[in-house]
Amino acid sequence: MNTQSNQTGRDRILIFDTTLRDGEQAPGAALSIDEKLTIARQLARLGVDIIEAGFPFSSPGDFEAVQKIAQHVGVEGGPTICGLARATQQDIATAAEALKPAYKHRIHTFIATSDIHLKYKLKKSRAEVLAIAEEMVAYAKSFTDDVEFSPEDAGRSDPEFLYQVLERAIAAGAKTVNIPDTVGYTTPAEFGALIRGIKENVPNIDQAIISVHGHNDLGLAVANFLEAVKNGARQLECTINGIGERAGNAALEELVMALHVRRQYFNPFLGRPADSEDSLTNIDTKQIYKTSRLVSNLTGMLVQPNKAIVGANAFAHESGIHQDGVLKNRLTYEIMDAQSIGLTDNQITLGKLSGRNAFRTRLKELGFDLSEQDLNKAFVRFKELADKKKEITDWDLESIVNDETQQTPEHFHLEWVQVTCGDHARPTATVTLRLPNGEELMDAAIGTGPVDAVYKAINRVVNVPNQLIEFSVQSVTAGIDAIGEVTIRLKQDDRIFSGHSANTDIIVASAQAYVNALNRLYAAMQHPEKSEAAAAKI
Numbered sequence: 001m002n003t004q005s006n007q008t009g010r011d012r013i014l015i016f017d018t019t020l021r022d023g024e025q026a027p028g029a030a031l032s033i034d035e036k037l038t039i040a041r042q043l044a045r046l047g048v049d050i051i052e053a054g055f056p057f058s059s060p061g062d063f064e065a066v067q068k069i070a071q072h073v074g075v076e077g078g079p080t081i082c083g084l085a086r087a088t089q090q091d092i093a094t095a096a097e098a099l100k101p102a103y104k105h106r107i108h109t110f111i112a113t114s115d116i117h118l119k120y121k122l123k124k125s126r127a128e129v130l131a132i133a134e135e136m137v138a139y140a141k142s143f144t145d146d147v148e149f150s151p152e153d154a155g156r157s158d159p160e161f162l163y164q165v166l167e168r169a170i171a172a173g174a175k176t177v178n179i180p181d182t183v184g185y186t187t188p189a190e191f192g193a194l195i196r197g198i199k200e201n202v203p204n205i206d207q208a209i210i211s212v213h214g215h216n217d218l219g220l221a222v223a224n225f226l227e228a229v230k231n232g233a234r235q236l237e238c239t240i241n242g243i244g245e246r247a248g249n250a251a252l253e254e255l256v257m258a259l260h261v262r263r264q265y266f267n268p269f270l271g272r273p274a275d276s277e278d279s280l281t282n283i284d285t286k287q288i289y290k291t292s293r294l295v296s297n298l299t300g301m302l303v304q305p306n307k308a309i310v311g312a313n314a315f316a317h318e319s320g321i322h323q324d325g326v327l328k329n330r331l332t333y334e335i336m337d338a339q340s341i342g343l344t345d346n347q348i349t350l351g352k353l354s355g356r357n358a359f360r361t362r363l364k365e366l367g368f369d370l371s372e373q374d375l376n377k378a379f380v381r382f383k384e385l386a387d388k389k390k391e392i393t394d395w396d397l398e399s400i401v402n403d404e405t406q407q408t409p410e411h412f413h414l415e416w417v418q419v420t421c422g423d424h425a426r427p428t429a430t431v432t433l434r435l436p437n438g439e440e441l442m443d444a445a446i447g448t449g450p451v452d453a454v455y456k457a458i459n460r461v462v463n464v465p466n467q468l469i470e471f472s473v474q475s476v477t478a479g480i481d482a483i484g485e486v487t488i489r490l491k492q493d494d495r496i497f498s499g500h501s502a503n504t505d506i507i508v509a510s511a512q513a514y515v516n517a518l519n520r521l522y523a524a525m526q527h528p529e530k531s532e533a534a535a536a537k538i
């Protein structure tokens, strides 16, 4: 195979994951540094080519997260680690500094090119933007050979001006030019034509990879990208579960599975024989489901049940006619196998008598490589669960491991919670929380229901004003003894904080999820500069 084309990715599609940058801009998705590292590790297992780990100049926390990911995940043989920077020297130098530890690193710099952004946001002329783009790409190039340039709001920019900016950015050293539909405005045919126009009108376009980036305001991001691929795009910028600013970004799992399931359709656009079975991306599709669950759990952003590929109903057949067809032959109503995204049958794997070794081995098989400390914590939870639940499935294991290894900064620790309720009792809760200095605080409250009583009691202890805006319980497996996963979101001023927890007792899970969210809120109150910088992102 041609090494040059391999390096530039022209004979396959590069997957650029921006869950930790653009995805994290979703309201309330804010992740701790350790949570970002956990996600980055999983993205590397998934096989993404590039991880956009953050926007280092935006806050000290983002800087540290990018640096840690560069150090621990950007190792030899791992993905390229990328940092975002506006087209300013300070932003670019800060990104370069944070990315230093990575074996392969990329600086992604951007400036808007649409007239509307130039006039109202930048207050600059086209000539000024052209000069800045060229100068800042050259500046970024002084730190690394791998520079990506984005003309923000390209979807609404004058194509003739766009061609000029891209030509100058490539001449200054950009190896990737990324075309963002920042406001999710274009339609597939328009976006495809935009990419074709760039290919045909930017004289030095052969020296760069064309990338696409898009938001889902009209629900068209994935369709736009697939049209872009047909017209020459070879890098797709996307996020797990499609999370991101407003309606989100193009969803990685949808793009990857569309390219996988329909590879015979897409092969010729990449110059391959139509019947080639070679993968169009480097993604290990079997890691998709697990990555989706991890991101959902850590960000607190639930996946809608009918979401393509990773939604709870994506592989469920409800109608009798469909069920009958599938029983006769799966191909009647299934275009892909649930196992191809790593959704194993709800396998019963372990029970009460299973020992530590069996536990460790099964976790390894499921792709969890835990430290000794995390393994110990997860094993204790497993034993507790095995006392309550006869058969423990892979999904149960995944749920307790994700829960135990979640890295919420802990100021308030839930010691215990007790509730009385029933049709002849006023729901009453007593809770005890422990502070870092060991002090234990206890209080009680009456509520409209048991969860309300617990939350009121916790509020009396912590005394941190907030408004609960979302509460949801989902069961991990079928059966009355299933683990319940509680996800909550709460709001203080304009900021949203999420919390997640899993337990066979949903009252305990509810209390723990609430305490997790309060811990995040509390951490933000201690470091307001981090959240202000985060709010001021892009």
Ligand code: KIV
Residues within 6 Å of the ligand: 022, 110, 150, 152, 153, 178, 180, 181, 182, 183, 213, 215, 538
């Ligand atoms: O949506 C957008 O335009 C962006 C750029 C920074 C690429 O996120």
Ligand code: ZN
Residues within 6 Å of the ligand: 022, 180, 182, 213, 214, 215, 245
């Ligand atoms: Zn974006």
